[in-house]
Amino acid sequence: MLDKRQFYIEGKWVAPENARELPVIDPSTEQPCAVISIGDAAHADRAVKAARQALETWSVTEPADRLQRVERLLDIYERRAAEMARMISMEMGAPIDMALSDHVGAGAYHIRNFIAAFREFRFERPLGPHAPDDRILMEPIGVAGLITPWNWPMNQVALKVVPALLAGCTTVLKPSEIAPLSSMLFAEYVDEAGFPKGVFNLVNGDGIGVGARLSSHPDVDMISFTGSTRAGIAISKAAADTLKRVALELGGKGxxxxxxxxxxxxxxxxxxxxxxxxxxxxxxxxxxxxxxxxxxxxxxxxxxxxxxxxxxxxxxxxxxxxxxxxxxxxxxxxxxxxxxxxxxxxxxxxxxxxxxxxxxxxxxxxxxxxxxxxxxxxxxxxxxxxxxxxxxxxxxxxxxxxxxxxxxxxxxxxxxxxxxxxxxxxxxxxxxxxxxNGRPRGPGSPFGGIKASGRAREGGVWGIEEFLEVKAVSGWAGSTGTHQ
The missing domain is CATH 3.40.309.10 (Aldehyde Dehydrogenase; Chain A, domain 2)
Structure with a gap:
């Protein structure tokens, strides 16, 4: 049985204090395959503090540097794909061949699409020919709390973590406690890719503990959540007091x-x-x-x-x-x-x-x-x-x-x-x-819904813009139309 009781905070694996243990169950056998720690508000606070401290420098790094690190992350992800497939298959029951082709493949697909979109992305944009001295600046929203589900773990981790990092945000990821092993392996990839400490953090926990604390934390600027409509409503209410942005990708009945x-x-x-x-x-x-x-x-x-x-x-x-x-x-x-x-x-x-x-x-x-x-x-x-x-x-x-x-x-x-x-x-x-007629949506097409399905848009340019604020500036000197 795998021992996965540590959290990834401020660039290192740490043994959490006062955390309770939870077995991860292999759904094919109904037997435990791993043990994790379930954190609480204090563990979330520690991760948020690390992300807040890292934000000051990460948010102003050159976009080309952020792109290079994500490209390195993609290389590691693809090199260790078979390892990731085994984790997904064991934790949530996707058949091993499907886990590799569809689950791991979805994560790689989204990372590649974000890289392609980011190469053409402009953080400084002209308002229009009618206002030549106005600029629109796209700036990272800040610390992003990311809460991901068990059904398509790497699909959702890639759709949240990667655009947040490219945008210049720092992150705290809380994966589903049902299927946390793939996200913990992803944290190893981030560590190997050499992201600065505190830029990416991972704390395991449940919705009542870590999830609720991230949703209400005054130093978290945004929550991106994928899961049930019921939980999305609870997160929205918890986030209201701190007026943070909430991006929800919820249920469906297609x-x-x-x-x-x-x-x-x-x-x-x-x-x-x-x-x-x-x-x-x-x-x-x-x-x-x-x-x-x-x-x-x-x-x-x-x-x-x-x-x-x-x-x-x-x-x-x-x-x-x-x-x-x-x-x-x-x-x-x-x-x-x-x-x-x-x-x-x-x-x-x-x-x-x-x-x-x-x-x-x-x-x-x-x-x-x-x-x-x-x-x-x-x-x-x-x-x-x-x-x-x-x-x-x-x-x-x-x-x-x-x-x-x-x-x-x-x-x-x-x-x-x-x-x-x-x-x-x-x-x-x-x-x-x-x-x-069975035609899939194209690379970079935004994924998301309306009504009780939430109103987030994930993937491509839209997915990056979810993690950015818009600043309008007049009296801008020069007219370079800077790329990235």
């Missing part, structure tokens, strides 16, 4: 609109996307809205696809679905499946209990419900598991109305070979992102 003229792979694409990462993605297309003319065919196709999904341990190689990340998540998904059955939805694949051959581990059956309506809990609550709900619609207007009838607004999906229809529907869907 609608996938499949029109009768959708391409032949649309259903398979939608089902497998819903089940990816064992359904533990906030942008998963969990509501499949199907035009009635093809409804029964789609329901049967979804059933066949779900029944072919293989479930196995995260440590086994191959393309399969791993366990859920924790016992709490396992119990929640079981509860939602039971609720769907009780609401009268038609269960066409999967259902309650573990898959055959898995008596232990947080494994669940890939599940599909048909004849769902938008008033059922299946359609309104974020399940965060491999549970797909299929709903019929009769017209474009009805499909849009059903899709928008949700507290969330993160990602929606449109499947149609009619380009004008796709564009028209995308313009009316109330969400921060829309993906159409």
């Amino acid at each position: 609608a996938n609109l499949i029109f009768a003229d959708a391409d032949a792979n649309a259903v398979k694409r939608g089902v497998l996307h819903c089940f990816k990462n064992t359904g533990q993605s906030c942008n998963a297309p969990t509501r499949m809205l199907v035009e009635r003319a093809i409804y029964e065919r789609v329901v049967d196709e979804a059933r066949v696809i779900a029944e072919r999904v293989c479930v196995d341990a995260a440590h086994a190689p191959g393309k399969h679905m791993g366990p859920l990340a924790s016992e709490a998540q396992f119990l929640k998904v079981q509860e939602m499946i039971e609720k769907g059955i009780g609401e009268g939805a038609r269960l066409v694949a999967g259902g309650l209990g573990r898959p055959e051959g898995h008596a232990t581990g947080y494994f669940v059956r890939p599940t599909v419900f048909a004849d769902v309506n938008n008033q059922m809990a299946l359609a309104r609550e974020e399940i965060f598991g491999p549970v797909l709900s299929i709903l019929p619609f009769d017209s474009e207007e009805e499909a849009i109305a059903i899709a928008n009838d949700t507290p969330y607004g993160l990602a929606n999906y449109v499947q149609s070979t009619d380009g004008e229809k796709r564009n028209r529907v995308a313009g009316r869907l109330r969400s921060g992102m829309v993906e159409m």
Whole structure:
């Protein structure tokens, strides 16, 4: 069992005083794989103090120097990718091949995109030709508290830590206590890359202790949080007294609109996307809205696809679905499946209990419900598991109305070979992102939502600007339009 009881504060690993121990559970075996320390407000204070002291010099370093250090971090990250994949697979249950390609790959992808965006980034900008002596200066917001989730650990660490460091902020990272091992390994990468002491700090803890203290700390200028809507609301309230910036990336209940003229792979694409990462993605297309003319065919196709999904341990190689990340998540998904059955939805694949051959581990059956309506809990609550709900619609207007009838607004999906229809529907869907016909968003595209999904934008130029303040200056001498 790994001993990971130290925190990374002010450029060194330190043994925290008065911290309680917490086992990290391997979800494939339900056995402890590591032990960490759970910090408290005092540990958060120590990390914030280190970040505040480092801010004075880091915030005024040359952008080229910050870029060089992040480029070095990327080199280390890629060189030690296999090590990171093992940590992610062990702590949150992503199958090892997927952990390497998708989880570790996502972190590298975002770091590369930030590097590309930063090379063209301007911290000094002209207001416009009408005001030649005015300048807009982009300046680091200060100390950033970063709270990341367990479902896509390196995806979210990269989307927060890297732009904050490039912007000139100093940071305190609190990863999820369920999946902290990958973030602790990331701290090793930061240390090896040679960032000045105090620029990056890591304290393990829970939301009540470290999370709440970072959210209310007067020396923390910004909180960037990814997690549940409930926790995002609590963080916003805790941050209000100190008027800090709060960037929230929260839950989702994505609608996938499949029109009768959708391409032949649309259903398979939608089902497998819903089940990816064992359904533990906030942008998963969990509501499949199907035009009635093809409804029964789609329901049967979804059933066949779900029944072919293989479930196995995260440590086994191959393309399969791993366990859920924790016992709490396992119990929640079981509860939602039971609720769907009780609401009268038609269960066409999967259902309650573990898959055959898995008596232990947080494994669940890939599940599909048909004849769902938008008033059922299946359609309104974020399940965060491999549970797909299929709903019929009769017209474009009805499909849009059903899709928008949700507290969330993160990602929606449109499947149609009619380009004008796709564009028209995308313009009316109330969400921060829309993906159409399986085409992924491009490098540097901003990730984020509206409504109960939060209003942060992560990735590319938008992700860097989240960590910057805007200063307007008149009477500027010269007109160089400085790059970086």
